[in-house]
Amino acid sequence: MNAVSQLWTNALTQTEVTRETYWGISSTGYAVFYLLTAITILVFLYGVYRRFARYAEGDDDPFARVDELPRRIVTASKIVLSNEKQFDRDLYGGLMHAFILWGFLTLLIATLIIGFEQYATEMLLDLSFWQGDFYLAYQFVVDAMGLLFVVGIGMAIYRRYWVRNRRLWGRHTSSEDDIFIWTLFGLGVGGFLLEGLRIYATGMPDHEVVSFVGYGLAMMFQALSIPLAGEPGVSLSAGVVTGENLHWLAWWSHSLLAFFFIAWIPYAKPFHMISSFANVVTRDEKAGQRLPNVPADLDATNAESIDDFTWKELLDQDACTKCGRCSSVCPAKASDRPLDPRDVILDLKRYRESLEAGGDERPIVADGGTSVIDAGTMESCMACMACMDACPVEIEHLQSFTRLNRQLTDQGDVDSNMQDVFQNVMQNGNTFGDSPRNRADWADDLEFDLTDAREETVDYLWYVGDYPSYDDRNKRVARSLAAILQEADVSFGILFEDEKYDGNDVRRVGEEFLYVELAGHHVETWEDCEFDTIVCTDPHSYNTFANEYPEVDFAEFADDPMMPFDYTDQWNDDGEIDVKHWTQVVEELVQDGRLELSGDELEYTVTYHDPCHLGRYNDEYEAPRELIEATGCNLYEMPRNRADSFCCGGGGGGLWMEFDEEPKPSEERLREALCDTDAGGAVEKFVVACPMCMTMYEDGRKTGDFEDDLEIVDVAELVVEAIGAQAEANLEVTED
Template identity: 30%
Template structure:
């Protein structure tokens, strides 16, 4: 009779838990479906690779090796113990039940016990990292839900061992210290309580385990653990193609009422999956240059605020569905109405929730404009969330729909539209940087047989410091016998900064004009010293029709060295610390060629900052920040310069005119410009080449 009562209770509790679980998960599905359908490219191989490498392989998590190993154990341990969970549940109805594995069952038992023990160790280590070591990124968000996860998982693992231990006592068996070492110890310790007490304790911990499993199942989709459900979907459905490539806006769409995203439901469904996939691990904010220097932007909080806003708004919009969980509502009045149910309550539910504006109430404009678009957040994210495209989409709404932007951004757009450069300098002065070098730096009209188009960019054309980089690179190409030419006054701005500041219309206008110019002169290969132009030409222009090979000047220089066309022979006695620019590094995974160049120069002692390669800190100039004042916290370029100075260099090397400007300003601010030079890679190698 007790067995039947136990079975009835189990079925009732399990059924209700499953009902709640599917309600919540289905509601999240409905909320995501509110978004716009994205353009979906199958690219099955790339998508499956993303799931295998970053999902099952946990690649991003191992950027922090300690946390990576801990999470790896918990991830796979959780799957493994679910097999044992089935056996444990059956034990509650069939005393002494074991899977019919014969002699192999003892090995199954051994695996389950060690997996459970290792999971418990992993949980305790996670507790230590958060509450003992107080790991910085885990202190970013301290709420009760984090503690609930640790309590639930600890209870889950301990109850397994206690259930198995007291089963041994209940059955009067001898403890097995070989194949059931941990439950065996428990059985040995409590063997004196007798079979009756052992039976009671077996069922107590059996129920504790079952209720913990079911409660945690209902808790998961409402907490940060929701990433356990959404992460693999996020990895599969993420955008394919070049990382960081922004969505194209169709300005020919006559039905479009706004450009950019001003409401949460105007993001794509793929972007909304990101919100529920977030693991709240803090890796993104921990590496963010804006957050690290006291700005209001926190990539993690941005995602979480958007997630909560989607949940609230989604609950109000979809309140007519009978699947809507009552605890999705945060508003007390809405809770009451949802509990009452009925069609008549639906309109009241919607009315009871006054939705805040996405931009202004949920996400502040200061947060949006603080972003440098460096992608450090995205590179760190273990579930590959994309923060930058959401920020840019909201910037687009401010700029193109509402006409709201910082004064510096407005001035930038005006200067680009009027004169084709950020300073508003006469467009006909773009070619003046080559004065005195006309014999080796020719325009496409003067040298129609060119092989490589040298895209100088606005910085190289107008900024006096960057002009020196352009001239050094031109001399090196001439020395190596490269047949190159420039567009001269026909060159326009690449539009990269305009795009990331939110002015997609201006970007597309410049993009179209530049591609037409390239086609007019039959451009087949483009080289540039500007990583931002390099990235947009290589990864974004092809969507608009560009068909040309695009290389960065450090790539070309590295190739010329390998081919023996450039031979650095003069010693350059310098201790060089190299700064990885974001648009060469994280956007295009180019880390080797600049270092290969420096290693090839005799006398160079190559140093590395604490944060280098994919972990390198942004200089602070990206995302249009080059042209805007920093009014919050400390300056990003100062923070990066201080990192460089920690290794006591005599020279800071760069591969980007924006970075070089920011680092030069940093050395001046730190009053070390006389002791520490700031040079581009091209300028450094030029010192070693005989002309």
């Protein structure tokens, strides 16, 4: 048995194993230490109080944030302790943060144990447990997790300063980021040096071998022959370097650095250790799917001042760690639009802090000038929710962004193209400005008549949508879906001219009252119809009908003479009416045998693009894929798929606005399909399940010079082709 193994065995067999907590510290030093401790705690508590007092000054949040608090805390603890959001898209970053978090929490708990043992047991109960097996286990775990902590900090330093990961650097990068990471590094390394010097200076007790990092450092000090006071000719007089003097110096250096860090936490970046957890606890589990309703009070303001922001939006600002994950996945930033989600949140925070320090007030958001946020920045947002999905601390960017967009609308600082869209919707009920009477003209080429859901009872009320009704390319998709439902022999109908634009994207651009007008019209129309399920062609319609219409308090607006509806109830608040995207409905029909697909009708090599409002918004990824595979197509995934899907660029009003961008999001996505999938250039068809995506990618195919490389098709078009192929095969069998 080697020497280390023997020492370990000796350590485990000892019954009285412990150490003196304040070894080498005089009574005066002891008193100074606790005076500094009291001051540090007071400074820390005052800082935390100031932070939360500021949140209390924020506006009320429209959503319940602290209901079911025990459940929220448990769920938040799971999210934070598992580091699940840190591991998403970034294994290195996930491991790094996990090492730091788990190590830090272990060291914190270890410190609390020392304090509890010192005072609660020795002084109050006269019962000491910090000895024997408990002490040995304690020392081993602390060394193991402390080492993990130092490794994690080292990984962070390597990524930040050696690799210089781009997303970690930006205009809000400052000295506080450097102080934060190097202070943590100093605490971790300093703690091990202190432990090694203590073990060495106390004669390297056998049981301390369990403190394997500290013991290793003690062996290094021994090899360096650092003198000890007990040795002949060595004293503790000033100026003499001994192990005891070095321990004293390390002890006070470590303590003072710890005092600084604790006192600094509420005033700078380390506060995210508190605010981030609070942010996860108070998150809205349907964030992004639904937006806060605007008050019916016309005197209410949206973002005229920082005081218009809710306490949760202020907490979002403080929870931001500057990690840049939101920036790295933002399609607007990738296309060189003037939007960086991180900068918007931190610009608002910096402005708030400048006001608290006596700075001058400025417009929060405006078109040019001295505003905190420029109008062009907010116009660039595609409302794709990638930033929120990537954020490890659950910042709800879209809530703040929508507030800013509403303010732009109130001020009249809206893109001229969007103003035209608003006008079209107000006058004609659709974004094209076409006559409502023409809304169902797309069905003229069908070989069967569509049922009027206003006059007959149907199982499925089909909301066709603007683009499938008026856009020539998307009319083909509408006819395909109609043929699918007819082939399945289901009862379905449409609203004809009583169907209007759903309002999803004009709401995200800030035109809330127009959205309420559209919602009121639709729910009032639906109340006069008999149906079981609303089927949507467009994921944007699906999201707003399923998640946002039920949130509208129509009674607040019904008496407004500008609102063309008398509906006063809360629509579908009990969830009695099912709202589904058409792929979910057709997938059920295939599974139920209402549509016969053998799975080998088509042999195309395809890739599929997840629409933001179907995927990230509503977590539906499988229904479209199962339909594609049911047609026999060979599906190859792009690297960015499902929750990591890259936006087409059409959301948040992007469909109607023009941007100076290079490359366009649609062009980048088509490049990914042809260059980054395993099938590469063999991809024949780029499959979508959203009319907006169809429009954006048809445009990107032209502007990106991909016209000869692949075809843009909807899932419905593949299904119709497969049904036709199946029918032909059945006919051939019958003829034979």
